[in-house]
Amino acid sequence: xxxxxxxxxxxxxxxxxxxxxxxxxxxxxxxxxxxxxxxxxxxxxxxxxxxxxxxxxxxxxxxxxxxxxxxxxxxxxxxxxxxxxxxxxxxxxxxxxxxxxxxxxxxxxxxxxxxxxxxxxxxxxxxxxxxxxxxxxxxxxxxxxxxxxxxxxxxxxxxxxxxxxxxxxxxxxxxxxxxxxxxxxxxxxxxxxxxxxxxxxxxxxxxxxxxxxxxxxxxxxxxxxxxxxxxxxxxxxxxxxxxxxxxxxxxxxxxxxxxxxxxxxxxxxxxxxxxxxxxxxxxxxx
Amino acid sequence: xxxxxxxxxxxxxxxxxxxxxxxxxxxxxxxxxxxxxxxxxxxxxxxxxxxxxxxxxxxxxxxxxxxxxxxxxxxxxxxxxxxxxxxxxxxxxxxxxxxxxxxxxxxxxxxxxxxxxxxxxxxxxxxxxxxxxxxxxxxxxxxxxxxxxxxxxxxxxxxxxxxxxxxxxxxxxxxxxxxxxxxxxxxxxxxxxxxxxxxxxxxxxxxxxxxxxxxxxxxxxxxxxxxxxxxxxxxxxxxxxxxxxxxxxxxxxxxxxxxxxxxxxxxxxxxxxxxxxxxxxxxxxx
Numbered sequence: 001x002x003x004x005x006x007x008x009x010x011x012x013x014x015x016x017x018x019x020x021x022x023x024x025x026x027x028x029x030x031x032x033x034x035x036x037x038x039x040x041x042x043x044x045x046x047x048x049x050x051x052x053x054x055x056x057x058x059x060x061x062x063x064x065x066x067x068x069x070x071x072x073x074x075x076x077x078x079x080x081x082x083x084x085x086x087x088x089x090x091x092x093x094x095x096x097x098x099x100x101x102x103x104x105x106x107x108x109x110x111x112x113x114x115x116x117x118x119x120x121x122x123x124x125x126x127x128x129x130x131x132x133x134x135x136x137x138x139x140x141x142x143x144x145x146x147x148x149x150x151x152x153x154x155x156x157x158x159x160x161x162x163x164x165x166x167x168x169x170x171x172x173x174x175x176x177x178x179x180x181x182x183x184x185x186x187x188x189x190x191x192x193x194x195x196x197x198x199x200x201x202x203x204x205x206x207x208x209x210x211x212x213x214x215x216x217x218x219x220x221x222x223x224x225x226x227x228x229x230x231x232x233x234x235x236x237x238x239x240x241x242x243x244x245x246x247x248x249x250x251x252x253x254x255x256x257x258x259x260x261x262x263x264x265x266x267x268x269x270x271x272x273x274x275x276x277x278x279x280x281x282x283x284x285x286x
Numbered sequence: 287x288x289x290x291x292x293x294x295x296x297x298x299x300x301x302x303x304x305x306x307x308x309x310x311x312x313x314x315x316x317x318x319x320x321x322x323x324x325x326x327x328x329x330x331x332x333x334x335x336x337x338x339x340x341x342x343x344x345x346x347x348x349x350x351x352x353x354x355x356x357x358x359x360x361x362x363x364x365x366x367x368x369x370x371x372x373x374x375x376x377x378x379x380x381x382x383x384x385x386x387x388x389x390x391x392x393x394x395x396x397x398x399x400x401x402x403x404x405x406x407x408x409x410x411x412x413x414x415x416x417x418x419x420x421x422x423x424x425x426x427x428x429x430x431x432x433x434x435x436x437x438x439x440x441x442x443x444x445x446x447x448x449x450x451x452x453x454x455x456x457x458x459x460x461x462x463x464x465x466x467x468x469x470x471x472x473x474x475x476x477x478x479x480x481x482x483x484x485x486x487x488x489x490x491x492x493x494x495x496x497x498x499x500x501x502x503x504x505x506x507x508x509x510x511x512x513x514x515x516x517x518x519x520x521x522x523x524x525x526x527x528x529x530x531x532x533x534x535x536x537x538x539x540x541x542x543x544x545x546x547x548x549x550x551x552x553x554x555x556x557x558x559x560x561x562x563x564x565x566x567x568x569x570x571x572x
Contacts, residue, residue, distance in 0.1 A: 120525040155441040157480035158507045158523045168482045194443035196454045221444045226512060237444045239406040
């Protein structure tokens with residue numbers, strides 16, 4: 001079957017800016033305006049951006065600016081030292097879901113947590129994650145906000161996510177609630193690009209309608225920091241067009257969300273310059 | 287079937303010291319003496335340690351010290367920008383195999399290379415690796431030195447190894463030469479501990495007699511450097527006994543090789559202190 005290559009040229013309305021890309025330096029209100037003026041159709045705030053903010057007012061601003069919310073980032077870690085902490089994480093995530101609901105976010109991104117303190121037991125952490133997501137799912141349905149489980153790069157297995165591959169994430173979703181519209185995955189090229197099985201699992205996820213988010217950045221060959229040295233699209237080695245096409249060929253067509261943590265480079269530049277560069281790179285390198 | 291837990295207590299004769307653990311500060315001759323005096327039964331030199339060294343003499347020293355060579359580290363990268371470079375890599379690896387043969391190394395460790403310069407094509411790099419190993423295997427058989435393909439942590443996919451999981455390594459071995467005594471894998475806990483499928487693939491590798499090496503160190507939760515901040519066994523979060531037992535239960539029983547790159551910590555300590563600590567940790571934390 002022939003399918004025209006649906007690049008992102010002229011389609012920034014299909015693209016989103018995750019506010020972390022701008023380094024959380026301005027108010028969310030200023031960021032919303034800048035993102036809209038740069039031509040994007042979507043925005044993805046972090047919970048820290050909306051603390052203490054009147055969400056109804058923010059939602060109105062976002063809508064008036066012509067934007068929609070691609071995702072709310074991100075969950076409190078489910079893995080925990082004690083049962084009480086695990087329950088508290090679900091409660092915090094429930095409250096975050098309420099905010100996501102107010103903003104009509106397309107999904108709530110789940111970063112699930114690594115090993116609890118003093119633990120070397122990945123299986124146990126994964127079981128906690130399974131139970132936490134299961135508990136949260138009821139709230140997700142009620143609040144009409146799908147949960148997007150995001151596998152993180154294996155280099156974060158200890159401290160951020162014991163879910164490390166797309167295959168593992170899909171398998172966990174199926175074990176929790178198969179074919180549930182409120183549970184899917186977020187694909188972040190930075191986390192998954194290295195995986196020798198990535199394309200088959202993108203097909204699997206897409207055919208099941210489980211791709212709820214698609215995050216873009218780039219892997220710099222000489223990465224200097226494991227967390228805060230992501231590259232702008234085109235500056236690294238990820239085959240971004242191939243991953244974008246793979247998702248599209250399953251029916252996914254956005255929003256394509258830029259999420260770049262870059263303490264020593266992009267976070268030091270003017271927000272408007274960063275947004276302009278994001279827009280150009282989405283169209284020329286993805 | 288009941289199987290007694292074969293810990294490493296009192297069995298340093300089953301354990302090896304990879305010379306990188308000591309930071310390549312002394313001559314290989316001094317290191318051999320220190321490793322033997324610390325009670326180990328094996329040693330694993332790097333090619334840089336034996337450059338310009340009379341290998342027959344070195345082998346005699348190693349034997350006289352009561353040691354054997356668990357592995358020679360490591361291959362020149364197979365992935366390359368040009369066909370000429372790829373051929374040159376095989377040639378350099380053939381020469382390294384001759385050295386490994388002189389030392390009667392139990393295996394030659396293959397670290398296969400990441401993406402060539404200006405490439406974003408992992409599939410193509412993997413094809414080059416496939417072809418390079420295939421070409422080298424003939425020499426491995428002739429020289430009686432098995433090739434141990436080592437999957438590296440996915441965080442090295444760009445610059446060091448496009449083979450990132452044990453499953454992928456085993457699949458590549460099977461595609462090159464199934465059931466070949468001269469082609470197997472090296473398991474390094476640092477590279478594989480995060481993998482949700484690791485135990486099933488250790489079983490698969492062990493049952494096929496393909497585990498040619500087992501490397502130990504630890505993953506520090508607050509890793510500060512992607513290459514040179516490995517932890518001493520027990521200082522990190524890897525479930526070392528579980529991985530050791532998994533390999534043993536397939537029939538593998540050593541050599542267990544300590545390989546710690548630690549520029550700012552262990553490489554600054556006295557070699558004899560490091561060796562003593564390695565011996566103690568192998569017996570208390572693995």
